[in-house]
Amino acid sequence: MSTKPKLETVAKAAGVSTATASQVMRGAGRISEKTRKKVLQAASELNYVPDGRAASMRSGENREIGLAIQQIANPFNAEVISGVSDLLDAEGYLVSVLDSGDDPDRQRRQLEAFIRSARGGLLWVPAEDTPAATVDLLQTHHLPTVTFLREANTDAFDHVGILNAQATTTATDHLAALGHRHIAFLGGTANVDVRNQRISGYRDAMIAHNLAPPLVWESGDDKLSGLNVTLEKLKAHPEITGIVCNGDMVAIGACLALIRMGLMPGKDVSVIGFDDVQDAAVATPPLTTMAVSPYQLGRRLARVALDRLRDPGMPVTSSLVPAKLVQRDTTGPAPN
């Protein structure tokens, strides 16, 4: 009574062969209505759930897909996850999320475990300093992979990302148009591709408008380090009246710092974020930011993965989505 039911159990209960039972369960083959009913009845009475390991092993299919990301706690990532899950869930896939903590070793272990279980596909934000061996691993095992935000050093994977340089150029242009001349870039740790692209967009705009020499402030990606770094750096550079940020969280941190220093964001110093996380609109004051809609980005990512799974022969795609300037209260005309 308490032993886990298998296909054979169901088949016996319905008085048919396992082959027939299997066909019924999958709605395949030619089965009469009468026996179909019998089998389904038996299955539901026994609370039968097929063993996906066996099924997947034999059929070579697997409707579980993984999303490997560095930090689930990051609100941007959290919203991406929602977008991915919502779409793939509706298509009958099971999405499970892996958090690498941006640690290449941990990432390696996770991906090996992932390959072991031979799942259907992988949506992957490669950890910083991912070794080529890890990319090889995925390729050797023919795991359908879509990279996200960060590109892997190969042309075998589809990619979904953001037009980073274009976005920070737009952001810097915006501040320049408001009369700011001393603009700094804040956020991110050294040598991450995404950040480098954003910095270069910012640099280009600074040069194009013939503004003060570019100034890059390194920090973490969270609120707290945005706060601390801003406090410290702004003391050394009181001439700064505009800050282009690597993410909304640091931007919010920067605003907190300004307030602590008795400055008014959007009045004394203008701050512009990146991502448009939900918090951005609720922050006090509401944050001007380069919006990419993480949720929609997640859906796009899922869509690409679906296309790839359905047509493995499809040529490799790369889709880069633009960010839109969303003006709220943290940017305004440069003071006198």
Added chain:
Amino acid sequence: MSTKPKLETVAKAAGVSTATASQVMRGAGRISEKTRKKVLQAASELNYVPDGRAASMRSGENREIGLAIQQIANPFNAEVISGVSDLLDAEGYLVSVLDSGDDPDRQRRQLEAFIRSARGGLLWVPAEDTPAATVDLLQTHHLPTVTFLREANTDAFDHVGILNAQATTTATDHLAALGHRHIAFLGGTANVDVRNQRISGYRDAMIAHNLAPPLVWESGDDKLSGLNVTLEKLKAHPEITGIVCNGDMVAIGACLALIRMGLMPGKDVSVIGFDDVQDAAVATPPLTTMAVSPYQLGRRLARVALDRLRDPGMPVTSSLVPAKLVQRDTTGPAPN
């Protein structure tokens, strides 16, 4: 060259049987050092990764465990996830996170898919209004399960949770000691166990101190709805000088509302949160809250799961951890 290597491939390359190769890979059985070397060599050259489906099917073991939670984006949950992953990761398990969105149907689909793949164990925050059939499903399939925060209606699962009533009593006591007499409870939607427990702790304290009749304000669990509900309700009840919250995010929302109304949190109206998420300390003003350390809670959860997996015969456990009052700046003496 490009076909996925299997155990047979490795065995052939090393000139041994698959049985031997298998034993080498798992470090089991009695194998001479010489052949051990040969096999390992071959395996690494071929980039061999065992097929976990086959292995798990035969051996009945699976080192993948799932964490099913309602909303990844919630910072409390995000920190729990870190705690769980850190510990289980170190023990060689693969943790994958499922987001049910607190939707019972979606949860059901996810859990079925989860059972299909016959994974090792489940850490489960049951969705609101989870039907008994879903609990049955897990039991029929003998999936080692630990419920978290919310209890399932069965005594078959281990449980890890919070002493909710005790915590809100402490919180209310704290406000009462500061001289507040009109205290409201804010947050959560109707009829969630956790919330009911918290409300009852609040109620008990209100009655014990002979304060104004309890007042419960319903809202979501996020910042924005905390903000909106507070704006609205406080207009109707201007006598309120203290608010006990169902979570830090609503508490922060409430503070934002106060500021918008020209009131000072901790001076005009005292607010006390629940959870102690990272944001609580960074908020302006820093939030007084009932701290449970989601990260540590996650580790505890993982620990219980490990114990259960290692000794399936162990009697069912239930561990409830207390919350500690962390005083910051949003609570203070009642105004005159």
Added chain:
DNA sequence: ATTCATTGATAAAACGATTAACCAAGGATT
């Protein structure tokens, strides 16, 4: 020179599904 352990390796039967190939029975077609 038997017998007995011990060591190191292997053959073959699982695990629980899927699926190609096959077949029996009945009806329609010539």
Added chain:
DNA sequence: AATCCTTGGTTAATCGTTTTATCAATGAAT
């Protein structure tokens, strides 16, 4: 009446491991 589809179902091989039982070879003990 012989042939040919069609329908509805079954048999048996297969996926890639793990594991039990077995076995050959070698050296130690009688």
